[in-house]
Every structure is written in structure tokens, then in C-alpha cells.
Amino acid sequence: MSVVKLVDVQKYYMLGDTRVDALRGISLTIEKGEFLAIAGPSGSGKSTILNMIGCIDNPSTGRVLIDGADVEHLSDTELTRYRRTKIGFIFQSFNLIPVLNVYENIEFPLLLRRTMTRREREKIVMRFVEEVQLTDRLKNKPTELSGGQRQRVAIARALVTNPLIVLADEPTANLDSATGHKIVELMKTINEMEKTTLVFSTHDAHIMEHARRVVNLRDGLVVGDESRSAA
Amino acid sequence: MIVIRIALRSLLRRRSRMLLIGLLVVFGTLLLVFGTTVTRSASITSRNSIIRNFTGDFIVYAARSREIPSPFAFNTPLPVVPNTQEVNAFLGAQPEVEATVPFAQNYSLLSVASGTESVDVPFIFYAADPGAYFRTFENVRIVEGKPLTGGPGILISRYQNDHYQKRYGVRLSVGDQVTALGLSGGGGVNALRVTVRGIFEPVYYANVFNYINFMDAASYSQLFNFTGVSGGLPPGLEKGLAAASESEEGIFNLAGTSIGSIDTAKLKAEAVSGYTMIAVRLKDHAAMETVRARLAAQGWPVKTARWDQASSFFANVASAVQAFIYFATALVFLVVTFIFMNTLVINIIERTGEIGTMRALGAERSFIRSVFLTETLLLNVAACIIGMIASLALVLAGRTTGIPLPETVSQYLVGGGPLPVVPSIGPFITALLVVVAVSILATLLPIRVATRITPLAAMNDR
Numbered sequence: 001m002s003v004v005k006l007v008d009v010q011k012y013y014m015l016g017d018t019r020v021d022a023l024r025g026i027s028l029t030i031e032k033g034e035f036l037a038i039a040g041p042s043g044s045g046k047s048t049i050l051n052m053i054g055c056i057d058n059p060s061t062g063r064v065l066i067d068g069a070d071v072e073h074l075s076d077t078e079l080t081r082y083r084r085t086k087i088g089f090i091f092q093s094f095n096l097i098p099v100l101n102v103y104e105n106i107e108f109p110l111l112l113r114r115t116m117t118r119r120e121r122e123k124i125v126m127r128f129v130e131e132v133q134l135t136d137r138l139k140n141k142p143t144e145l146s147g148g149q150r151q152r153v154a155i156a157r158a159l160v161t162n163p164l165i166v167l168a169d170e171p172t173a174n175l176d177s178a179t180g181h182k183i184v185e186l187m188k189t190i191n192e193m194e195k196t197t198l199v200f201s202t203h204d205a206h207i208m209e210h211a212r213r214v215v216n217l218r219d220g221l222v223v224g225d226e227s228r229s230a231a
Numbered sequence: 232m233i234v235i236r237i238a239l240r241s242l243l244r245r246r247s248r249m250l251l252i253g254l255l256v257v258f259g260t261l262l263l264v265f266g267t268t269v270t271r272s273a274s275i276t277s278r279n280s281i282i283r284n285f286t287g288d289f290i291v292y293a294a295r296s297r298e299i300p301s302p303f304a305f306n307t308p309l310p311v312v313p314n315t316q317e318v319n320a321f322l323g324a325q326p327e328v329e330a331t332v333p334f335a336q337n338y339s340l341l342s343v344a345s346g347t348e349s350v351d352v353p354f355i356f357y358a359a360d361p362g363a364y365f366r367t368f369e370n371v372r373i374v375e376g377k378p379l380t381g382g383p384g385i386l387i388s389r390y391q392n393d394h395y396q397k398r399y400g401v402r403l404s405v406g407d408q409v410t411a412l413g414l415s416g417g418g419g420v421n422a423l424r425v426t427v428r429g430i431f432e433p434v435y436y437a438n439v440f441n442y443i444n445f446m447d448a449a450s451y452s453q454l455f456n457f458t459g460v461s462g463g464l465p466p467g468l469e470k471g472l473a474a475a476s477e478s479e480e481g482i483f484n485l486a487g488t489s490i491g492s493i494d495t496a497k498l499k500a501e502a503v504s505g506y507t508m509i510a511v512r513l514k515d516h517a518a519m520e521t522v523r524a525r526l527a528a529q530g531w532p533v534k535t536a537r538w539d540q541a542s543s544f545f546a547n548v549a550s551a552v553q554a555f556i557y558f559a560t561a562l563v564f565l566v567v568t569f570i571f572m573n574t575l576v577i578n579i580i581e582r583t584g585e586i587g588t589m590r591a592l593g594a595e596r597s598f599i600r601s602v603f604l605t606e607t608l609l610l611n612v613a614a615c616i617i618g619m620i621a622s623l624a625l626v627l628a629g630r631t632t633g634i635p636l637p638e639t640v641s642q643y644l645v646g647g648g649p650l651p652v653v654p655s656i657g658p659f660i661t662a663l664l665v666v667v668a669v670s671i672l673a674t675l676l677p678i679r680v681a682t683r684i685t686p687l688a689a690m691n692d693r
Contacts, residue, residue, distance in 0.1 A: 054591070056686035056687050057592055076596070077595060080590070080593055080594070081593070083591060083593045083686070084590070085593070087590075089592065091586070091592050095584060095585075095587075095588040096588075097237070098244070098585065099236075099237055099240035099241050099244055102234070104233075104236070107595060108233070108589075109592050112592065112593045112594055112598070113232045113593075127661065132680070135270025157592075160483075
């Protein structure tokens with residue numbers, strides 16, 4: 001069952017009179033439970049694809065279907081609700097809310113949903129805190145954590161709402177190599193355990209080796225789509 | 232709850248910047264609450280002081296007068312109040328009235344013996360029944376002699392007496408006989424021997440009252456020829472005189488009409504008071520309009536002027552100070568609004584990634600709006616409360632001792648002495664409402680900037 005479907009998606013920007021093409025017609029289908037890397041050099045369109053899938057940017061032409069629904073004509077409020085319920089984000093710079101501690105950062109998306117009691121939220125948050133091994137850091141603020149710890153908080157925050165798909169934009173770019181590998185391993189483990197669809201972008205060949213499917217981009221076009229059954 | 236948590240911690244995170252704004256709000260609140268309380272107190276004290284010492288709650292004067300009477304002004308002689316006795320008796324019978332006093336302002340010369348010669352010195356005075364005047368007003372403290380109860384005569388202000396000494400080389404003492412020279416309505420000069428009955432000091436508004444003296448009513452009538460006839464005048468003549476009293480030209484309307492004949496047998500001479508005003512003190516100021524309306528319904532050719540109309544300059548001093556305080560407060564809050572607006576915009580720009588992240592995670596625009604509005608309200612309301620507490624401390628201190636003012640300022644503002652502070656809840660509520668309004672106003676633009684930040688900002692925050 002496909003979770004995401006991009007149909008001939010193009011994205012261009014106008015810089016004065018010059019048209020800059022970020023995506024030149026991309027069609028891509030992502031199935032439920034996939035652990036997929038979007039690879040390519042800087043400027044190839046990796047982040048733009050993630051933005052389309054994450055409902056935070058619109059295609060210039062083409063269609064984006066999330067969970068079977070075309071998101072093109074959704075209002076800002078509807079897109080916000082879509083992101084809140086169906087999508088989890090992991091950012092390159094972690095993007096934790098600086099005034100909240102580890103526990104509160106992970107709890108934040110659940111609070112936005114306003115559907116759970118405090119006890120229910122606590123149960124879910126603690127489950128993911130344990131998964132990312134941060135039980136001893138619950139009260140720490142982001143500034144008191146290492147890069148790897150911050151990214152683990154971000155992973156827990158992305159997963160806590162049990163989203164349809166988790167998008168990670170260069171999640172290891174701000175980490176040292178060893179920590180980067182650990183973070184991708186953690187993402188992979190969670191993907192296997194939670195069956196969450198996980199898509200991440202990277203230009204690091206070592207990191208993309210962890211993925212079961214690698215989509216290669218160059219100049220806004222898919223130049224390779226490779227599945228690795230035993231990655 | 233999460234909104235308050237984020238707002239509060241964000242404020243603490245930028246505490247030095249926010250402290251500056253908080254201090255401005257504290258200052259603005261202090262200015263608003265304490266300033267308003269003080270000016271309101273000045274206004275009340277000024278009102279009470281003017282009512283108790285000069286005008287009463289209102290003044291009755293002749294309907295044909297073209298000017299509103301003022302016990303402070305001596306430049307234009309006012310027409311005599313018609314039906315003075317009836318009007319005064321009517322007012323005295325009203326249950327709301329505490330006291331009334333008919334009086335007039337005028338000026339004459341006093342011819343004072345100085346060795347073998349005599350010196351003419353200016354003499355500005357109120358003419359009144361002394362008993363009624365001192366029952367109505369509290370503004371005179373007799374320092375020598377008696378308050379005109381020992382017979383007809385005059386009371387001299389000590390300041391005026393000192394001035395006579397300095398300028399003319401004469402000094403009056405209690406018991407001295409002097410000749411008052413008055414210009415009668417017909418253009419002649421009348422002379423009257425009067426006795427100095429006492430020397431006084433003004434208690435309030437010394438800046439005005441130092442120059443005003445007193446003459447008893449009977450002496451005044453004699454000095455200025457306030458006598459007339461009544462009883463035998465035909466209706467036509469009464470009508471003509473009434474018309475003449477309405478306008479100078481009215482007398483010409485009598486031309487060609489029959490006024491009837493005068494019955495000299497019925498004519499009787501009477502003393503006309505010469506009073507140009509009747510000051511009315513009420514038991515409760517709130518009854519002023521009722522009593523004024525009741526008097527107007529009697530149909531006498533008289534009008535009334537409220538205390539503030541009859542003392543325009545002095546009544547306006549407190550209002551002017553109040554206006555200045557309001558202006559200064561408005562200025563402070565305007566500055567606070569702009570500084571706060573700019574600071575918030577800078578905060579928002581600094582927090583673009585954070586806002587974008589919240590939006591990416593599913594926070595709606597209303598959530599972002601709530602965060603910034605809560606931040607503003609938390610800071611400003613907290614600062615407002617601190618300002619209110621400081622104001623309350625000052626108000627309570629002022630309530631006990633009064634606020635000392637420079638004598639000149641005090642004379643013009645409240646008639647003299649320290650300014651008593653009258654606490655009121657009004658300025659506190661006003662301050663809170665103003666701070667909330669300013670907070671909302673100051674966040675309008677920043678919130679607009681914040682809610683326009685898209686989730687893409689989170690992706691670009693590297």
C-alpha cells in the first residue's frame with residue numbers, strides 16, 4: 001500500500017527573470033514501512049522532495065498524494081492538521097524548542113493534538129524516551145545535550161504521534177560520523193519495530209548504505225532507484 | 232498550559248531585554264496610577280477648597296449680566312441681583328442648603344491719616360453681612376480684633392496692611408477710623424467714616440485673598456448709594472424698567488407708550504442691597520443641579536453659575552495638571568508600545584526557526600498567536616502589578632501625611648498646604664485596562680509577522 005505518491009512533480013522558483021528548476025518532473029511511490037534514503041549532491045532537490053511530502057511546500061505542477069489524498073487544494077489549516085496527524089519531522093539542526101526540556105519537547109506534538117490525558121501522554125512519551133535511551137536526561141534543556149542526544153530527542157518527538165511517515169532532512173549532517181551512524185541505526189531499528197515509514201535525505205554515501213531503498217537525485221531528476229533487500 | 236510554559240520561559244530566556252520593557256511599564260503604571268490619584272485628589276481638594284472658601288456650590292447672579300460672576304475677578308462691576316432678599320430667603324429654606332451669603336465685590340479708596348496729612352490707599356473688598364459670610368466660608372482667620380461683629384466697619388488683610396506700610400507709609404490698627412471714598416452710580420464721590428474692626432489672614436488661596444478686604448453690607452450700601460423706592464410704581468414703568476434691565480436700549484422702547492402715573496403716597500424708600508452675587512453652600516454637592524433647577528423654576532430674573540464656572544482659572548489648574556499627567560502617561564505608553572513592538576519583532580526574527588518548527592509539527596497560527604500574546608500579557612501585567620503596588624505604597628504614604636508641594640504650586644492647585652491624597656480604585660483599574668490594551672496593540676504587528684512564518688523556515692534553520 002503506497003503511503004506517498006508523487007506524480008510528475010515539478011518545482012521551480014523565479015529569481016528575477018530567471019527560472020530556477022528545483023524538481024523537473026519527479027514521480028515516486030513510497031510504500032508503507034519503507035526505510036528509504038533520498039540521496040544526491042547539494043542542490044539536487046532532496047530537501048524540496050521532503051518539503052512536498054511533508055506538506056510544507058507546494059509543487060509548481062504535478063500531484064502529491066499522501067495516504068491516497070491529493071494535498072494540492074488543502075487549506076493552510078488542513079495542511080497543518082495533516083502534518084500534525086500524519087507526518088513526523090526530523091531536522092538537520094534538530095530544531096528542538098529551546099525553552100522546553102527533553103520530556104516536554106517529546107510531549108509537544110501530543111499537546112498540539114489535545115486528545116489525550118496527561119497520563120496517556122506520559123505513557124507514550126516514556127516509551128519513546130526509553131527507545132532513544134534518554135531516561136536520564138528528561139529534565140535537561142536542549143542546550144545541555146550533545147548533538148547526538150538532541151537528534152535522539154528529535155527522533156522521539158517525530159515518532160511520538162505514531163505518524164504515517166517520518167521525514168528526516170539530512171539528520172546526520174550536523175553530527176560526527178560515529179554519532180551519525182548510531183542515529184541512522186536507531187532510525188532503522190525504530191522502523192523495524194514500529195513499522196513506521198521513514199524517509200531521510202543524505203549526501204553521505206556511508207549513511208545511505210543503511211537504507212533498504214535509495215532514490216538518487218541529480219539536478220531535480222531521479223537518476224536511480226535501488227532497493228537493497230539485505231541492507 | 233504549554234502556551235504559558237513556553238511564554239514564561241521565553242521571557243526568562245531574554246530577561247535583560249524584557250526587564251527594560253518591564254521597567255518602562257512599571258514607570259508608566261506608576262505615572263498613571265499615582266499621577267491620576269494625585270491629580271484627582273488635587274481636583275477634589277481644589278473643588279472643595281473653592282466651594283468652601285469662595286464660591287459655594289453655586290452662585291446666583293443677575294440674569295442680565297453678560298458675564299459669569301467670579302469672586303476672583305474685580306475688573307467688571309456686575310449688575311445687582313434682583314429680588315435679592317426673596318431669592319436668598321427661598322434658598323435658605325431649601326433643605327439641601329447649608330448656608331447662603333449675598334455679597335458684592337467692589338473697590339474704593341481709604342483716606343488714612345498720616346501725621347498731619349492723609350494718604351489715599353486702594354481698598355479692594357467684599358461687601359457682605361459678616362455673620363452670613365463667615366458662616367458660609369472658612370477662608371479667613373482673624374489675627375487681630377473681631378470679625379465685624381463689633382459694628383459697621385472694615386476688615387483688613389494683614390498682607391494688604393503690610394503693603395500699605397511698605398508702599399504708602401501707613402499702617403492700620405484695630406479701632407482706627409478711616410474715610411472710605413466710593414464712586415457712586417451717578418458719578419459722584421461718597422465718603423464714609425468706617426472703623427477698622429479687625430485684621431485677618433487668608434487660610435486658602437492667599438495668592439488672591441491677600442489683596443481682598445471686607446466691608447459690612449450697611450456701610451457698603453451707604454457708600455455706593457444703594458437706595459431706591461418701591462410701592463407706588465405703575466405697571467408700565469415696572470415693565471419699562473425691567474426692559475431696561477435686560478438691555479441698555481430697552482428704555483427707549485418706552486417712548487410713546489403710557490406708563491401710567493406714580494402714586495407718591497404709596498412710595499416708600501428702601502435700601503437696595505447692592506449685592507451682585509449670592510453664594511450658596513449645600514450640605515451635599517450632589518444636590519447642586521436639583522437646587523439650581525428649583526430656583527430657576529421660580530422665575531426670578533436671576534441665573535446661576537456652578538462653582539467651576541465662577542472660578543474658571545483656579546478650577547482649571549487641577550484639570551490642566553491632570554491633562555498634563557494624561558499626556559505624559561500617554562507618551563510613556565506610546566514609547567512602551569513602540570519599544571515593545573520592535574523588541575517582539577526582533578524576538579520573532581530570532582525565533583523564526585522555533586516558530587517554523589512548531590508550525591511544521593502541527594501548531595496552528597492561533598497557537599503561535601497565543602504564545603506571543605501570552606508573553607506580552609505576562610510581562611506587562613506583572614510589571615503593571617508591580618507598578619500598582621509601588622503606587623499603592625505612595626498613595627498610602629500620601630494619605631497619611633499629604634504630599635508637600637511648593638507653596639506657589641500649592642496655592643494655585645489646591646489653595647495652599649500639603650495635597651491630601653484621596654485613594655480610589657479607579658486609577659488602578661484604568662492602569663490595568665490601559666496595560667492590557669497597550670499589550671494587545673503592541674503585539675498586533677509582531678503576531679502578524681510570527682503567523683506568516685511558514686514551516687519551511689524550520690527546514691531552512693540550519
